[in-house]
Amino acid sequence: MPVELENVSYTYASGTPYETEALENMSLKIKDGEFVGVMGHTGCGKSTMIQLIAGLLVPSEGKVLLDGNDINAKGYDRSVLRRNVGIVFQYPEYQLFETTVEKDVAFGLKHSGLDRGEVSERVRWALEIMGFSFDSIRNQSPLSLSGGEKRRVAIAGVLAVRPKIVIFDEPIAGLDPLGREAFLKLISDLNEDGTTIITVSHNADSMAEYAKRIIVLDSGRLIMDGKTRDVFSDVKRMEELRLGVSQPRLIADMLSKRGFEMPRDIVSCGELVSAIKERLIGGGCP
Amino acid sequence: MSRLPTGQYIYGESPIHLIDARAKLLSFILLIAAVVLASSFAGYAAVFCFTAALLWISRLPLGTALGAIRRLWLFFFVIFLMNAFFFEAENPIFSWWIFRLSYGGIAQGANVVLRVALLMALSSVLTCTTTPMDMTSALQSLMKPLKIIRVPVEDVAMIISVAIQFIPTLLEETDMIKKAQTARGARFESRSLRHKAECVIPLVIPIFISAFRRADELSTAMEARGYRGAKNRTKRKKEPLKARDLAALFISAAICAVQFCFR
Ligand SMILES: Nc1ncnc2c1ncn2[C@@H]1O[C@H](COP(=O)(O)OP(=O)(O)O)[C@@H](O)[C@H]1O
Ligand SMILES: [Mg+2]
Numbered sequence: 001m002p003v004e005l006e007n008v009s010y011t012y013a014s015g016t017p018y019e020t021e022a023l024e025n026m027s028l029k030i031k032d033g034e035f036v037g038v039m040g041h042t043g044c045g046k047s048t049m050i051q052l053i054a055g056l057l058v059p060s061e062g063k064v065l066l067d068g069n070d071i072n073a074k075g076y077d078r079s080v081l082r083r084n085v086g087i088v089f090q091y092p093e094y095q096l097f098e099t100t101v102e103k104d105v106a107f108g109l110k111h112s113g114l115d116r117g118e119v120s121e122r123v124r125w126a127l128e129i130m131g132f133s134f135d136s137i138r139n140q141s142p143l144s145l146s147g148g149e150k151r152r153v154a155i156a157g158v159l160a161v162r163p164k165i166v167i168f169d170e171p172i173a174g175l176d177p178l179g180r181e182a183f184l185k186l187i188s189d190l191n192e193d194g195t196t197i198i199t200v201s202h203n204a205d206s207m208a209e210y211a212k213r214i215i216v217l218d219s220g221r222l223i224m225d226g227k228t229r230d231v232f233s234d235v236k237r238m239e240e241l242r243l244g245v246s247q248p249r250l251i252a253d254m255l256s257k258r259g260f261e262m263p264r265d266i267v268s269c270g271e272l273v274s275a276i277k278e279r280l281i282g283g284g285c286p
Numbered sequence: 287m288s289r290l291p292t293g294q295y296i297y298g299e300s301p302i303h304l305i306d307a308r309a310k311l312l313s314f315i316l317l318i319a320a321v322v323l324a325s326s327f328a329g330y331a332a333v334f335c336f337t338a339a340l341l342w343i344s345r346l347p348l349g350t351a352l353g354a355i356r357r358l359w360l361f362f363f364v365i366f367l368m369n370a371f372f373f374e375a376e377n378p379i380f381s382w383w384i385f386r387l388s389y390g391g392i393a394q395g396a397n398v399v400l401r402v403a404l405l406m407a408l409s410s411v412l413t414c415t416t417t418p419m420d421m422t423s424a425l426q427s428l429m430k431p432l433k434i435i436r437v438p439v440e441d442v443a444m445i446i447s448v449a450i451q452f453i454p455t456l457l458e459e460t461d462m463i464k465k466a467q468t469a470r471g472a473r474f475e476s477r478s479l480r481h482k483a484e485c486v487i488p489l490v491i492p493i494f495i496s497a498f499r500r501a502d503e504l505s506t507a508m509e510a511r512g513y514r515g516a517k518n519r520t521k522r523k524k525e526p527l528k529a530r531d532l533a534a535l536f537i538s539a540a541i542c543a544v545q546f547c548f549r
């Protein structure tokens with residue numbers, strides 16, 4: 001299910017003294033199975049953009065198309081949108097409300113028309129993906145869990161619907177490095193299985209490692225859009241925008257400077273390791 | 287929030303913004319009295335013109351300041367119709383079954399609608415031109431006499447001020463939770479009443495949890511910074527009323543007095 005923004009603009013509090021134009025004439029197409037990282041400074045419009053994609057905000061101008069259909073058109077069946085696009089906000093744990101974990105995760109399946117067995121199967125699947133043992137957690141109260149566990153339960157609640165597109169708003173902010181890694185691995189696995197992932201993040205390293213495409217916003221405008229490698233290889237621009245350069249890239253540049261030639265397009269850890277290996281085996285060791 | 291909540295302070299430098307909050311609050315009470323007491327055409331005209339003048343002088347954006355009135359048009363309409371058709375008056379213009387349309391009823395309906403709209407417009411002018419901080423400190427001053435009967439005035443003022451300051455935060459959070467639940471299938475967008483009712487629990491419970499969490503954090507933070515009850519706190523500023531403030535009080539009192547003259 002491709003998503004498309006067509007000349008979309010969005011203005012908050014329009015017609016009041018607090019009017020803010022958050023997005024300006026943005027066009028963008030995201031195809032099936034992509035893993036898109038959205039970067040940019042605080043206030044540049046990232047959250048606004050993803051909420052427009054999820055149909056939670058209605059554009060002031062322009063159209064949002066899901067599978068070619070305008071999701072804000074009059075006769076559009078919004079349940080199609082809700083079934084196919086899931087969104088995980090920055091503090092998803094705040095959305096928990098049920099008495100047991102199982103019920104909370106099943107909330108999104110209430111109106112799906114699935115029978116009880118299927119619902120239960122989905123809930124088990126989602127909780128297990130998030131690293132829980134279904135049988136030991138199903139009857140616990142979500143409020144009795146630790147912060148990290150709450151967050152994972154909340155995400156399971158979004159995944160249980162099996163959306164084709166999952167959007168994350170700064171999902172790894174506030175996680176420790178281990179949790180961050182585990183989490184990114186997980187969404188990367190989802191992506192391997194064919195789910196489209198759109199994630200907002202400030203972490204250049206993680207994005208260089210996992211995202212396949214990077215888009216950069218600045219003051220409500222799309223200013224960079226390309227393959228992760230191309231965007232992160234533009235070190236000068238990324239530094240100008242103060243978005244950070246990935247560590248492997250910095251290491252490769254340092255090595256090159258000291259005479260250990262490295263390719264100019266390394267951005268992720270894996271690429272760095274294989275490039276060094278190749279150099280050493282190729283006999284180029286100084 | 288894609289829409290500014292009505293009644294929130296809007297920055298400005300108009301004469302109305304500059305009036306001392308104590309004088310503004312007292313004037314507001316006088317004007318409410320005027321609206322409630324109004325019973326003659328001249329009386330209404332005085333309050334109506336004065337409210338319009340206030341809106342004009344304060345240079346508030348009308349769409350925002352009167353947004354609540356506009357959004358309640360259906361309510362006003364129903365109130366008007368109920369009065370127009372059910373008011374017990376002599377010689378009805380026409381009557382059918384239980385409905386009796388009369389001039390008296392129409393006048394009564396217009397009366398009620400005008401009063402409620404005026405009250406809403408006045409309170410909007412008050413809250414849109416006064417910061418919450420000034421408002422609570424004004425409340426605290428005006429409530430001082432209650433100390434005699436042992437009302438903990440400072441604590442009450444502190445509670446009100448904290449509550450007011452949390453409104454935008456809680457609204458923002460409500461909005462976020464609503465969006466999150468919508469995205470995972472809550473049917474907020476549905477027009478069916480049953481669907482809307484189903485959405486109450488997924489919204490209210492997280493908001494309560496979050497309000498308690500915030501209250502807990504705030505009290506810890508206040509104690510950590512040495513808060514020991516509001517009683518001995520020093521005031522940020524203490525200014526006598528100026529000529530402008532007295533003028534505001536005088537005019538409001540005059541508008542109120544007019545109501546007694548034209549009964
Ligand atoms: N509810 C709102 N009301 C008014 N302005 C808002 C609101 N939410 C965001 N904005 C403004 O819109 C702009 C974009 O915000 P946002 O999309 O949240 O940026 P980001 O997620 O990139 O930090 C900012 O200037 C912000 O101040
Ligand atoms: Mg954001």
